[in-house]
Amino acid sequence: MVVDLKESREKIDKIDREITRLFEERMEVANDVAAYKRSTGKKVYDPEREQQKLDTLRGYASTEFNETAVEDLFRQIMSISRKYQYQKLGPGAATIPFQQVDALDVDEDTRVVYFGERGAFSEQAMLEYFGDRITAFNKTTFRDVIETVANGEAKYGVVPIENTSTGSITDIYDLLVEHDITIVAEHVVKVEQALLGVPGAKTEDIKEVYSHPQGLLQCAPFLEEHGIQGIEYASTAGAAKKVAEEKEKTHGAIASTRAAEVFGLDVLQERINYQSTNFTRFIIISNQKVFLKDANKISVAFEVKHVPGALYNMLANFYYNEMNLTKIESRPLHGKKWEYRFFVDLEGNLNESAVENALATMHECASNLKVLGNFETK
Numbered sequence: 074m075v076v077d078l079k080e081s082r083e084k085i086d087k088i089d090r091e092i093t094r095l096f097e098e099r100m101e102v103a104n105d106v107a108a109y110k111r112s113t114g115k116k117v118y119d120p121e122r123e124q125q126k127l128d129t130l131r132g133y134a135s136t137e138f139n140e141t142a143v144e145d146l147f148r149q150i151m152s153i154s155r156k157y158q159y160q161k162l163g164p165g166a167a168t169i170p171f172q173q174v175d176a177l178d179v180d181e182d183t184r185v186v187y188f189g190e191r192g193a194f195s196e197q198a199m200l201e202y203f204g205d206r207i208t209a210f211n212k213t214t215f216r217d218v219i220e221t222v223a224n225g226e227a228k229y230g231v232v233p234i235e236n237t238s239t240g241s242i243t244d245i246y247d248l249l250v251e252h253d254i255t256i257v258a259e260h261v262v263k264v265e266q267a268l269l270g271v272p273g274a275k276t277e278d279i280k281e282v283y284s285h286p287q288g289l290l291q292c293a294p295f296l297e298e299h300g301i302q303g304i305e306y307a308s309t310a311g312a313a314k315k316v317a318e319e320k321e322k323t324h325g326a327i328a329s330t331r332a333a334e335v336f337g338l339d340v341l342q343e344r345i346n347y348q349s350t351n352f353t354r355f356i357i358i359s360n361q362k363v364f365l366k367d368a369n370k371i372s373v374a375f376e377v378k379h380v381p382g383a384l385y386n387m388l389a390n391f392y393y394n395e396m397n398l399t400k401i402e403s404r405p406l407h408g409k410k411w412e413y414r415f416f417v418d419l420e421g422n423l424n425e426s427a428v429e430n431a432l433a434t435m436h437e438c439a440s441n442l443k444v445l446g447n448f449e450t451k
């Protein structure tokens with residue numbers, strides 16, 4: 074005979090009430106443990122003890138399904154217990170080698186390196202973020218920008234990391250883990266492409282345009298409509314420079330209106346990109362591990378073992394600590410076939426106990442965990 078639903082639910086209600094009572098009793102004990110740890114300076118997280126507990130509890134389960142389920146359940150319970158302990162201990166319980174600052178250290182002598190040529194969108198991002206009271210210079214490859222910051226030749230660097238139309242700029246992700254640098258800020262630029270030509274030229278004169286492949290793609294309908302041939306070039310601002318040097322009336326460039334100013338070109342037509350929501354996110358990097366007090370996004374990189382559940386357990390740290398995951402990206406690990414490094418963006422500030430808790434546990438679940446930065450996103 075089938076048991077009545079009402080009857081089953083009443084049973085479940087009773088069991089759940091008992092589980093809640095026991096859970097609260099357990100948390101009371103965790104409070105005692107926190108007090109003990111505070112007085113002895115012992116670390117909150119004890120992975121050996123947790124592993125022993127999981128093994129023992131699995132042994133109590135009567136089916137294979139329940140073995141996994143019990144492990145899953147107690148991973149969560151212990152994570153919550155740790156989160157509670159970190160809260161009781163207050164900030165600084167987990168050691169994160171980042172220093173909070175009220176503002177970034179910037180003055181007229183501060184050297185800032187940006188990617189690309191003058192007039193590039195990276196330069197625009199830099200000027201919008203820092204203003205012009207800095208000492209700016211450029212490097213034409215991502216690697217050079219990153220190395221210039223890593224070795225201290227520049228205090229800050231500005232590079233693109235993501236575009237709304239084309240996605241992540243993966244080279245930057247790889248370079249971020251290769252060097253000891255930190256993301257200290259981000260800045261989003263609305264990318265508006267313009268048709269530039271030599272002074273006096275008209276749109277009808279243009280037969281060929283130079284631009285970065287992205288620029289050509291973003292303006293493809295315009296080029297087709299006007300019967301203009303697109304030719305790929307290293308960067309948008311570089312294309313503007315080339316057109317200015319050639320002084321050929323039939324040659325144009327797709328670049329920013331700023332590039333026109335820089336290289337003395339005319340803006341023949343503004344906003345020729347067909348997608349109006351064309352934004353690029355730039356990051357400001359530093360070789361100092363600092364974060365601003367209003368920082369609300371954390372970027373981390375990590376690797377996990379090539380075993381079932383490895384990524385699940387890693388991501389569970391965020392869920393258990395109520396950290397909203399806003400982006401995940403994976404990049405191939407060199408020398409390891411079909412294995413990946415993960416890049417995750419999370420909402421949070423390094424001062425929060427939930428974040429400290431998550432990071433302390435993440436260190437145990439992953440290898441080569443690197444906090445790439447904690448910065449403000451608007």
Ligand SMILES: C=C(O[C@@H]1C=C(C(=O)O)C=C[C@H]1O)C(=O)O
Nearest residue numbers: 106117118119122123151154155
């Ligand atoms: C409660 C403790 O702190 C942490 C939480 C645990 C738990 O909830 O069982 C176990 C080990 C520690 O990582 C403890 O050290 O016993």
